[in-house]
Amino acid sequence: MSDVLFIVESALQALTAGLALGSIYGLMCVGLAVIFGIMRVINFAQGEFLMLGMYFAFYALIGTALKDWTGSALGSYVAVIGSAPLFYAAGTLIHRTLMSRVSGIKVLATDDEGQSAQLILTLGLSLVLQNGALILFGSAPRGLGSSLASAAWEVGLPGDAGSIFINQARAIAGVLAVVMTVGLALFMSRTRLGKGLRAAADNPVAATYMGIDVARCHRIAFGLGTALTAVAGALVATYYPLQPYVGLEFVVIMYAGVVLGGMDSIKGAFWGGLLIGVVQQMSALILPTQLQTTAIFVIFLLVVFFMPQGLFGRVSDRA
């Protein structure tokens, strides 16, 4: 095989791996963007929601009889689907008991729009969840042991260009992430409640004049953001080992992806996450593995430098 064909093969291999991984990153970013976009709250506990989603998948599969009925492959996706309603409920509960005290219309009039209190609360929540997980689950890395994590589809390339391998667990997780994101986008753009959430995000006072309950919108947004992030975590768990600090590995990707996409665009957050996944995998072709994160931040700085509003941020409004 010639060198050129080898390069094409490697590039396609990295691209497909990047698209699958990037779609999962995209879903995480969307989880963060829903919360920020609607509530204007930067949630520092985002990585821990992801970690808890992973542990939920682990215990749902290993701790129950689920694995015996379905096998580890199918069972892990049952756990993924199960995590959504559970974490939605958990998110709305956290909003009702904690977040609603430091966010919403009433903090808009305060000096820093409640941001210090939000930072302290979500950062505190992050530490409590991290160390709580350490106490409850222990520090030993675990895995779902899904048979798909080490299985791959081989796709032959035309001619004698060789073939690429697609990791089954990552590919399925990527497809499910895309499905979730498209579902959310349709919900936000087509349904009455979705439009109400956008109105509440755009102008909470005017939304109140319409009869929209902004506090309820924020509760739904926090529930959705928590659920999407936890689902992304459960998807990650199908191919990646989990430990209580695993959220830290992904939280930087989430913030970078959301900033790349433009802070208040849900669509943009997905593309931001996808871009990071692709850059991370493609950069492995030319850079040592240790420098993958560096490549992400080079792209990040370039985008922020040339397009400070992000790839999908609004440039300006007419008054």
Added chain:
Amino acid sequence: MLKVDALSVTYGGLLALDRVSIHADEGEFIAIVGPNGAGKSTLFKAISGTVAAAHGTITLEGADLLAVPPPLRPHRGIAHVPEGRQVFKSLSVADNIAMGAWPLAPQPAEWKRTLDRLHALFPVLAERSDQLAGTLSGGEQQMLAIARALAGKPRLLLLDEPSMGLSPRIADLIFEGIQTVHKTEGMTVVLVEQRAVEALSSCNRGYVLESGRVVLQGSQADLLGDDRVRKAYLGR
């Protein structure tokens, strides 16, 4: 219909409204005029619940309005067109209007009739249906804000400075639209304006608000004939 009785509102110790009493009967057109900072917008915000009342009562059709949580007040038939228009800039014109009907959640057939009616009132909104509201001109945004309020078929319409920042020609268009709506739909209208001539010439009754107090009230003829009003607001 609407009765505000001895309402006081304070902002961090400052008295913004001082025992203000106004009322509007069913189907009336009330104008509230006064200089900047007189508390006109604060009065509307107290009715809508985005500022808290320190003292006094507000009743709507005999029911205590202050006991109703703010997001539920529009469900009682109040629509508030806020100062500065406050359209949802990142939503399309069509979605903005739809948000105004939030309490009604109308069926598609009924909604189409409402939309046709609003488009007949402000045809430019039909042309710009799919455009983002943030890209509209000031006058168009004002029309949108009014159409959005009307979409909820309110029985009480609160209009806060609808002519603000608009050219006289566009402002006239807006005032015309408001008068048409009041005539055809017969809801109660309370209009707050700095442009006293236009406001007073369309109203049944009016109030003059200065430094948080009602300093003058009366019928349209009373106010237009009052020397103080003529000097201070009508410039003649």
